Amino acid sequence: MKIAYFVHNLEDPAVAKRVAMLRAGGADVTLLGFYRGEAASAPHPDVKTFSLGRTYDARFAQRIGKVLQNLARVGRLKPALAGVDVILARNLEMLALASAARRLVAPAASLVYECLDVHQLMLAGGRVGTVMRSLERRLMAGVALLVVSSPAFIREYFKPRQDLGGRLQTPWRLVENKVYGGADADRVNRPAPGPPWKIGWFGAIRCARSLDILTDLARRRPDLADVTVRGRPSYTEFEDFDAQTRATTALRFGGPYRPEALPALYGNMHFTWAIDYFEAGANSSWLLPNRIYEGGLHGCVPVAVAGVETSAWLARHDLGVILDKPTDIEAMLEGMTTARYEALSARAGSAPASLFRADQEECRGLVAALAEAGRTTAKRGLALNVEAAG
Known part of the structure; x- marks a missing residue:
C-alpha cells in the first residue's frame, strides 16, 4: 500500500517514528511537509520527501500563509501523489492541504486525519473558534478514518464539540505514543534509592x-x-x-x-x-x-x-x-x-x-486499518456512482 504522509514538521522525531511504523507495517511511504530548521531533512534516507517550505514555531499566521501558498500550487504535488492509496494528514493545517491535494490530483485515494493535539484555537470562544471548528468539520466530512493518541481527545473534544458519531460518522482508531525502534528495552541499573x-x-x-x-x-x-x-x-x-x-x-x-x-x-x-x-x-x-x-x-x-x-x-x-x-x-x-x-x-x-512499546503486530494493525479506510472510501464512491447512474 502506498501512503502519502502530510506533516507539519519534517524534523519532528514523532514523524520519523510514525514513518518507521508505517514502513514496518508494510507500507510504501512518501513524506510531504514543512520544516522548521535551516533546511529540509528526511527521517529516512530511502523515503521520498517533498518539502513544502519553511515554517516557524509560535507563528501561526505565517504557517497558515504557507498552507495557502501551497494550496494555490497544489497541482505541483501530482508526481508525489501518483498511485497513492491513502493520504494521511498530521494535524489540521495539513488536513486542509491534504484534502485539497486529494480532491484535485488524487481523487481515488482515501483521506485519514491524524490528530495528536487539539490546538487552543479549536477551543476558543467567539468567531475565531467557531470558524476553526467549522473548517475542521467540513474537512472531516471527507475523512475515512480519524487517528488519535488519547481517548480523551474523542471524549472531551470530538464527540461533544464536533458531534463525532452524530453529524460526523467518521470511525476512529487509538494509536498511543508508544516507543518504536531505538535500543533494546533491557532493564537498566538505576541509581540506588535515596536523596537526592x-x-x-x-x-x-x-x-x-x-x-x-x-x-x-x-x-x-x-x-x-x-x-x-x-x-x-x-x-x-x-x-x-x-x-x-x-x-x-x-x-x-x-x-x-x-x-x-x-x-x-x-x-x-x-x-x-x-x-x-x-x-x-x-x-x-x-x-x-x-x-x-x-x-x-x-x-x-x-x-x-x-x-x-x-x-x-x-x-x-x-x-x-x-x-x-x-x-x-x-x-x-x-x-x-x-x-x-x-x-x-x-x-x-x-x-x-x-x-510501552509498539511491536510489529501493532504496526501491521495500523497499516491494515488505513487499508480498510481505503476500501471503505472506494465502496462509498462506487455506491455514489451507482446512485448517480440510476
Missing part, C-alpha cells in the same frame, strides 16, 4: 509552570532533588529558558536526544516528570505524553498530577505516583523511603513491555 532523588523531564519541553516548580525545588533543596531536562524546548513559551536552566547546579538542560539514548537517559533517573500545564484544562489534560511510554519501558517511576488523562492511565495500570498538585513533589520526595521506592520501581519494572 533524580528526576528526568524529557521530550517536548513547553510547560513554563513545570520549569518554575522544578528549578525552585532544585535551587532550594539540592539535597533532596536533582533534575535533568532533555528534549526540544519551545523557547517562545519561556521568559528565558537558558538562563533559568543555568541558575542552579541541581538542574541542568542537556539538549535533544535520539531514541537510542533512552536507556541511558531513563536508566540514570528515579522518577519521570509527567506533568504538563502548557494548555491546562484542555490539550495538556487530555493527552498521553511520550514520556510515560519512554520512561515506563525503562522502568522509571512516573510522577503525574490528579485529574488528567495521564494520571487516569497510570492509575488504570497501577503505576507511578499521582500528586494532588504539582508542588506536592517536595513533600512526596521528603516522605519517600527506600522500601516505598523499591515497591514503585518493581511495579514499573514488571509491567509488560507491550504497554
